[in-house]
Amino acid sequence: MIPASLRTPFRSTATPRNPASLGDPTQYSAQNTDVVQRHREYALFGNVSYSLAKWTFETGLRADYNNSSLQDPIYGIAGEQHGTEVLPKVSVSYHVDKDVMG
DSSP states (O other): OOOGGGOOOOEEOOBTTBOOOTTOGGGEEEOOOOOEEEEEEEEEEEEEEEEETTEEEEEEEEEEEEEEEEEETTTTEEEEEEEEEEEEEEEEEEEEETTEEO
16 A cells, blocks of 8 residues: 555646546556566576596586566556576587697
């Protein structure tokens, strides 16, 4: 609940030539809403490397899940989206010298 000291009355942008439509939220220059937005993201990742003589082989994987939602009970707006993304990684390195990798 919004405290009374922070509430702003509705002010219409309507004119005699453009009357306000009470169902159209764009007709108000200031309005109170109770919008709730949530975003959650989870990730799991790991990698492994294997050295053989002057070569290093590396592989890895990252899995990412996200979920976003929005609700505005005043105007009846609600939506949710979610997704999963998997990102693989593969690399091969050759060590020319002890301090130089190519």
